Amino acid sequence: MEPPNISEAEWPVMETLWDASPLTASEVAKALGPAHGWADNTIRTMLTRLVNKGAIEIREVAGSPKQFAPVVVRDDCVRAESESFLKRIFRGSSKPLLLHFSRDASLTPEEVRELKRFLDESIRSTDSH
Amino acid sequence: MEPPNISEAEWPVMETLWDASPLTASEVAKALGPAHGWADNTIRTMLTRLVNKGAIEIREVAGSPKQFAPVVVRDDCVRAESESFLKRIFRGSSKPLLLHFSRDASLTPEEVRELKRFLDESIRSTDSH
DNA sequence: AAATATTTTCTACAAACGTAGTGGACAAAT
């Protein structure tokens, strides 16, 4: 099950549902807050489209508003988007990507330590033979 | 000058021109090769649209096919896309992004060293005062 | 010049996106 394409505007909606679900449409709207300046109906439209895409599903609850919950796992969507991004913008090559994002990362020293550990591990697992 | 939005399909065209320019439409088509399976006219349409977006420009040459050349700098486009990607998919937070892409990066030990240097620098530039 | 190949300009058209309005259905409050 390839995760469906989630459009730019749809991402915040998905994030909301990944953070907490199931939620009714108005709960989603409340969670998103006024920051986006979206009319309620806009959010409902996005929810409908996400249902059609198979990204989320409806939970019918007798006598009360419908609820929505993710079907696709966030991690899968992140992976898919990341892969496509890597290919498209960095020609599929991780190193330049990592360099790019390292430059402006403004991480704390602990975060840097953690990352370096990861990098070391990625070597070890690579040159196994 | 904010770089204009370059769509998914348009990126390979831009890359071609960033690699070598100016090129005529058919040179672009040749450079792209048959891999994409695009009709020539498709490529021409993309070129026209990129001109309209201000991403590339036409160099008129009397008595021979028009040539196209980038107006926007690759690095600016990469930066813009990267920022939007970081915000959208990783909630603006570099660390998870770096972790994600480190995992499957399969870098050589030298590359890892280089990256670590960059990470260290990003600390230093942060706590400067 | 006539025929042929190439280039360029227009037009097309469906799917996806961003953004929402309308109007009916249903539930809650008076």
Next chain:
DNA sequence: ATTTGTCCACTACGTTTGTAGAAAATATTT
């Protein structure tokens, strides 16, 4: 029950994207 508020199903509509055909304008070859 009537009003009022909420929810939801439909419809709308301009833009961007992916993909290209048709036809006119030019250039090239014979």
